[in-house]
Amino acid sequence: MALNHAIMTALLDTPMSGYELTKSFDTSLGFFWKASHQQIYKALRDLEQQSMLAGEEVPQAGKPDKVVYQLTRQGRDTLDEWVLGQSRVSDAKDDLFVKLYNLNDTNRAHIIEELSERAAHVASNLSLYQRIRERSFAEPTSLPVRQQGVYCALLAGIRHCEWTLAWIEEVRPLVDAA
């Protein structure tokens, strides 16, 4: 399971509560791995039970208390091992592509609409990633090693967005005229 590993990864530097993790998954790692709060809280409980994480109740003023989790020694070791294992390639699993296989005169307008929505969504993601890049990775070569890895992943996010936008511009006229 990689959600567990994604969560442990997110906790590498900063211990966080489930709520904070959920927020952080909405940006950062969340581009590569989306997870609902239900999934995250569940995973946190499981991981704590397996001694991968240690949770600590933190009283708060002005807000409900929270439980902050940090990686244990064992969790760190397990994560390190996982990194050294084999990854497998995942599929895109995107409705839009399947829908394109169904292109006809009746649905063309709708599909163009969806392509436009997708473009808008991706463009807004892209500008978010660009902001992050400027803010935190202006000089990537002078960063600590792990942050350079994060930067590579961020670049993937950026390139992915750019690629998607270019593809949409490429096919829009084709779909339009089809």
Place this chain on the structure above:
Amino acid sequence: MALNHAIMTALLDTPMSGYELTKSFDTSLGFFWKASHQQIYKALRDLEQQSMLAGEEVPQAGKPDKVVYQLTRQGRDTLDEWVLGQSRVSDAKDDLFVKLYNLNDTNRAHIIEELSERAAHVASNLSLYQRIRERSFAEPTSLPVRQQGVYCALLAGIRHCEWTLAWIEEVRPLVDAA
């Protein structure tokens, strides 16, 4: 569920058996949606039960008999409706990106190795898609409407591969030197 819709889409032009669908999912639509034979056979039974598909036993010589499924009128209508609904953006869900967040001196060699494997895999996919493009889509504008949609999806596959290869070339030196 979109696997069902992907299967119905695959059957738009050509009635197929579960076995043939499984093979066809390995190429074509399979770039966007991978599915095991277990999943496919199950989906076929479900869809037949819902009257979306009609199965017909076809005796064969030299091979075991098979059941060939074709879209029913109702299946076609349901599919058309689905196309007109909203898609949602899916996440990349790729271990490699999560692993990059874990980059350190110990695992760097392994991650570079995985990047290379990924590049090789994607390159081989790309050449497959290129062959398909040359073989079946040499003159995209003169194709029937639906095939033009398929062509757009194929372009997505091609661009995706190209993008991934470019990204790997971009980050390889970064990971190397980190």
Place this chain on the structure above:
DNA sequence: CAGTGATATGCAACTCTTTGCATAGCTATT
């Protein structure tokens, strides 16, 4: 005729993800 391998199909258990519902603390506003 035993073994290998492609064709063709299926069950069951498990894991992972989504969705809907629910609760509770605390702040600020009306």
Place this chain on the structure above:
DNA sequence: AATAGCTATGCAAAGAGTTGCATATCACTG
């Protein structure tokens, strides 16, 4: 006091996907 809204956490059911195992037909080879 009621209400809206963010913070913080959880259960349960259903849907989707993976993995392991199983079975049978047919052709070909040793």
